Amino acid sequence: MIAHPGSGPQAGAGEWSPHEDFSRVFDAHFAEIHRYIARRLDTQTADDLAADTFLIAFRDRERFDPARGGIRPWLYGIATNLLARHRRDEVRRWRALSRTAAGDDQEGPEGAVTARVSAQQVTGRLAGALAGLAKRDRDVVLLLALGDLSHAETAAALGVPYGTVASRLNRARNQLRKALGDVNPLKEALDG
């Protein structure tokens, strides 16, 4: 609930904004930002980075402009910038998950017998592909996949044009598809 004269009011009818009431921003979005970070790194790191995200957002609240994107993209953008400092840790995590999940796939005969492919069963392959993506491409796909942002929101979060998101996504999608063997295993499973 802090506003600076330099910021002026936010005139959206009925909308609250970081300029007026930052505690509501925290209440509404802390858990999801924490979850996003934890899924890319780990819970312990997420505790710190999520808190940092909201501190930075509070510090920079004057820069928030609803005309350039909503609060969620704004927060996800800050969180993604913070994640950049942990790029190596994240890549290690994806590689580790790739190995672990691959091992899980091979355990027991049931998986081979049923051939029921689930999202969990492709985790290893996708995690391996994520580790190999360029960070800028990985940010795009994970904002879409984990943050559930739209293309436009992802563009706002990263501060890049919509077309850039589209091209990065296309590039990343191709790599993910290759990792999956150029098929959609879930679709295969459902069709089969």
Place this chain on the structure above:
Amino acid sequence: MDEITLLGRAVPDAPPPSPQAVTRARARLTAAERRPAGHRPPGRGSGWTWALACAAATAAVTLAVVFLAGGPAAPSPVTPPTVSSAPSAPSVEPPATYQGLRILRSETSQNTAAKITLRFRPTSAKTAIVLRCSEPGSLVLASEARDDGLSEAYGVCGPDGTRSRFDDKSYEPGWTSRTHTVTFWVFPPDAPILSGRDAHDCDRAACGGKYKLSTESAGAIAARLGERPQPWSVTVYDSPR
């Protein structure tokens, strides 16, 4: 299902943040919110900060504003705004109590682009000032001239009864030892007033035909707009004696 959806399902989920993590994060944020001048825009005065309570009043339009020291700004021409329609206005009559506090002073204006000046002397360190605006998205300026400079705050009257944290103006030393004279301006949502980054980026009193809202510019904005029949009220609540 495409790769992105599949990816969203395949990446292991994470547990929600622990209550301890939430508490720690909230505490850090609260500390930052209460941190004084260091987070203010450069060029602003170093006066006190005053947070007015944003009430949660049933069906009323309430507002939170924060007083910050602000420098004067020269007025500049603005483009006359389009006149918005005024549908049946919700009541702006203040409830008799707010968070256990009683009304100390209250005034109502029948028009926006108008001001109310309240004089009051708090009887306790628990004081809340609540604005209720019939027109959603109304813009508010509150200001008080003090010995150490002018204090100003902005806010938006929203229709959702937004409740803000009760902040700490009343913790100001000497809060109860003097009479306060605070002026409130309320403008309609389409007033030519800069907001967000536009206001932040504007280094003059006005940019692009819109004002930076300030005590200096309020009169000019009001004169350009003309008063509109949109009731609003401002109420000072204080702890029971």
